[in-house]
Amino acid sequence: MNIRRKSRNNPEMHNSALNDILFILLLFFLIVSTLANPNVIKVSNPKAKSDTKAKQTVVVTVDKDQRIYMGQKEMSLEQLEPELRIFLAKETDKPSVVINGDSTSHLGTAIKVMQIVKRLGATPVVAVDNAGGQ
Numbered sequence: 001m002n003i004r005r006k007s008r009n010n011p012e013m014h015n016s017a018l019n020d021i022l023f024i025l026l027l028f029f030l031i032v033s034t035l036a037n038p039n040v041i042k043v044s045n046p047k048a049k050s051d052t053k054a055k056q057t058v059v060v061t062v063d064k065d066q067r068i069y070m071g072q073k074e075m076s077l078e079q080l081e082p083e084l085r086i087f088l089a090k091e092t093d094k095p096s097v098v099i100n101g102d103s104t105s106h107l108g109t110a111i112k113v114m115q116i117v118k119r120l121g122a123t124p125v126v127a128v129d130n131a132g133g134q
Helices: 016-035 077-088 107-119
Strands: 058-062 068-070 073-075 096-101 123-127
Touching: 058 077, 058 107, 068 077, 073 077, 077 107, 096 107, 107 123
Parallel strands: 058 096, 096 123
Antiparallel strands: 058 068, 068 073
C-alpha cells in the first residue's frame, strides 16, 4: 500500500517586486547620504552670484558671536594655528581651508583666520551662499 502522494507541490514566493523596492531604497539612501553636510554649525552665509568649489581639507567656521570652530570643535584664535598646523601636516597636496563665516559676523575675525591659513601654507577659501546676491 503506497500512502505517499505522487506529486508534491513546491510553493514558491515571487520576490521580484521586493527586490525592486529594496533597490530603490538603497539608491535613495545613497543619494541622501552624499548630500549630508558634516558641518553642523549653522551660520547664514553672505550671498554671491558665482560658485567656486574647492576640495575641502578642513572647515573653519566663524559664527555671529565671533566664536571659531574647526570642524565641530570650538576654539580660540590662539588655539587655531597649532590645531591647523597638526591637521595640515597630514596633507600631501596643497591643502585648502574653507572659512565659513556668518554674514552678521565682523569681517576682522574672518580675515585673521585667513591670515593664519596663509601663514601655514594652505589656500583659504571663503564659503558663500550661491542664492543670487542681495
